[in-house]
Amino acid sequence: MASVYDVAAYILAQQGEMSSMKLQKLVYYSQAWHLVWDDEPLFPERIQAWANGPVVHDLYALHRGRFSVSELPRGNPDNLTRSERETIDAVLRTYGHLDGRKLSHLTHGEDPWAHARRGLPATARSNAEITAEAMQMYYSTVDTAEEAIPVDEISWDEWAGDGSAER
Secondary structure, X not given: OOOHHHHHHHHHHHHOOEEHHHHHHHHHHHHHHHHHHHOOOOOOOOOEEEOOEEEOHHHHHHHOOOOEEOOOOOOOHHHOOHHHHHHHHHHHHHHOOOOHHHHHHHHHOOHHHHHHOOXXXXXXXXXXXXXXXXXXXXXXXXXXXXXXXXXXXXXXXXXXOOOOOOO
């Protein structure tokens, strides 16, 4: 099985330098959609529901204190299977054009992050896990929902950055 470091290294190889927040969210969405499409985890590391969205603490430890990331000291994209790369490529086509704040905003409106943080103040620290089961259940429903709004059709003009605008 690939590691979160392999996934992050592949994302960086495909997209280049990006904010650490964006990298974390793309890793999260890669895990979520791989669970839906391949019915197995992409990587074994836990995802936590932090105030600014999903974070893999093990990955965070590698880029802690850095706003942007262009490479990591660990991870090898060659460790990914063809199917794993296909999942990540689909995630990058769908979400890769969004910045970290928009990706964070998306995750805040989705059940896995919201349920893991239930009852916590908006800025409270938390290491509550976003489980693979919660991600697979939620995104499987999104995958088949006819009324789901495609990411590239979201009206960001209405979003003020505080999460108060309707999607």
